Amino acid sequence: MHRRKFIGGIGAAAFSTGVLAAGKPASGGACATPQHRSPMELEHLRASVDRGAPNYELWRESMIWQRRKSPRYPGLIVQVDSAEDVAEAVMYARKHRLRVTTRCGGHSASACFLRDGGMLIDVSRLNSIEIDTRAPLFNAGPGAIAREVNARLRQFGLAFPTAHCGMVPLGGFLLGGGLGLNGNAWGLMSTFNILAAQVVTADGRIRHASATENPDLFWSLRGGGPGLYGVVTKLFLKTYELPRAIVHNTITFGFQDLPDVIGALAEIGPKMDSDVELLGYVGPAPAELTAHCANADCRRAVSVDANAYTTNVADSARKLRVLTEHPIMKRAIGKELGSTTTIEALYFDEELGFSQRRWVADNVFTNRARDVATILRDRMTSCPSVDAQAVFLYKGSPKLPAAACSTMGDFYASYYVIWDNPTEDPVMLGYLRDLYKEIVPLGTGSNINEMDQEGRPDQINTCYSPEAWQRLKSLREKWDPHGVFQNFYGIT
């Protein structure tokens, strides 16, 4: 059975990429003698490339993970190896009035870190991972990548709710909220697993932020994402006991059943244990199932995935019974029940459907998932991308801890348009933007990480509660009175 190609980690906001073993490059390598232009004050940094440098465009394009390279041009791109490097870069930017943005893996759906002019700081090499097995806690640079984080933690029987895609680093994913693995049991949103952080603020100081130290900065970074007034250089994070097994169920339905399937998930979700990740997925139909499809559009199928993260494999059947005994199961055209999987296998499963191509994404949290599904049933058949995918992740409108991350709903409904040909950009972008004009009114807000910030910059405030949005604005004036850091995309 071909499993879903959920792209949960697709939009890791402004950060992403990198991994372990930070440190200056060894002498003698090409990187020791950079051939790009560099302001003298920053020459000792690993790389600083201004817009006139011969290879500027390669550096700029390398900042963006996907192949659609948004046409915005920072004045200076800086690559750093330490928090001290970040502090120096921020001081330089402050002195020269360059407004700062930050990237890590560049997975942001909108490349929101790319602005015209200013300084882009690449923190992908801040990627160390240190595990305190007694606590158990760990700290990691923003560039630590999901796959390595869980591979390392696994050695100690631990796990962390990274993005679903194993290639997404922690930084942008966590700072923008983060819909992570086993999210409803592991912190609601992954950002709430941040216990503290090291942050370089607008004055160039390296500060510690936690619930007790600089608490308003701590409040900001748990969800403030690309609108944060500082550069996070280290994260102190909670861990969870590694599940003994992840029991995986996939049930496939015909595309026309989409509204009824999502309606069924709305009934099932509240009865499901929180450690069962429940989601509906719409994507290209597995070839072996197209024979069962009697609908006009046989190219797509709907699947329900239920992943039980359990320490008791025998108990998983009970956990999943609320799904397997629901009447919607009578309409299933394919079933894979009770197989066990691993976090590593889940990563690869997501990545199969998510290679480096051109893409754009958008999302809403919604309490009207069935209505959103009805729109998709009617509109998805005209999507110009055959590889488009949609996800309905059950969240159940939990009450969130106090933090900038403040938008929620019963479901997280996201849509990903994926294609190859640059000349199709306007058609693909146009389709998604028209679609979300219909979907947004059904939402309670959006998640900043996978929001189409380029397409609807005037609605970025809907990624936050009105109170949180106002507080972010006030705290920005406190922490960054001179505007060293760029504001959210679209806000000058």
Place this chain on the structure above:
Amino acid sequence: MTASRTAPLRCASLTARRVTATLLVALSLCGAAAGSPRPSTPRPISVVKALYAAFDRGDLKTVVSLVAKNVVWIQYGPSRLLPFAGVFHGRSGVAYFFKLVDQNLKDVHAGQREYIVSGNRVIVPGWEDSVVRSTGGHYHVNNVHIFTVVNGKITRFEEYIDNADIAAAFKPASVARGEALFTTCAGCHGDSAQGRPAMHAPNLTGLGSAYLLRELRKFRAGIRGNASDTYGFMMIGRARALPGDRGLRDVAAYIASLPLHQSPPSPLGNPEHGRGLYATHCAACHGAHAEGNPSLGAPPLRQQDEVYMWTQLTHFRSGIRGSNAADTEGKQMAAAVKPLRPRELKDILAFIKSQ
């Protein structure tokens, strides 16, 4: 106007060098034959097809016999970027054109997609696949040939070709460009390309740019990395995201410039048991001490992560790697590994890591 579709005609057997050498000889033969009575005038499309067919089988005598004495041979493009671009007159001009081609290109392949006939002109959309001698740059581009045929002889030839990709292939690999592009590789392979076992990404240092480029090209073409090869599959997207073949060459040059990193051994087998097995099955290509042999395209192994090599050997053994018909070296490895048992492979790896 008529149009016909033919299977691409490969010129694999005919290198540019052979074209030139034979052409120069054939020109004199043609000159001797000039003025011979012609029983009938062939149709233009027949002349053009005959020319391609002659190319395909390396029959330069026929190629030259099909070109008029006063032929005008035009390769469009800026000569400052393309050394063989320009207007060439007569058979000597055509010979000079092929000489320039030979000086600059190797492994020249070409094919024709269809033949469009308009009066005495034949228009042929096709493709060309070549390697630039000076840079190793590879290109595969579309082209259009326009032939004018008068009295059974080609009097005019024009070639329109995707010059941008060819010009890129003439650019030498740049370490500085590769440094920028390596940003997209460091996440898995490490900031110094030292490899990251937890990411299942091998140590890339010490492998040399030729080997790195060869494997990157395989990933980009989908020759290596099928869906059963979990982490190899992921490399397809990464290789395709690099900007063209030039980007592959740049990043390979950068990685090759980095200091050698020795990945620590993992205790998989017994090095003494592996010594003889290595000498019998591996040393001929990879060297007596697993130092590699660039002339055979065999990479050094002793610096590589042992678990990564074990994974690759099991993939060769199971056919996950080395089963693609175009993966020449992979097929060799698959054949070499086949007679060896898993225990023996682990002992060989232990020997390699002891070197």
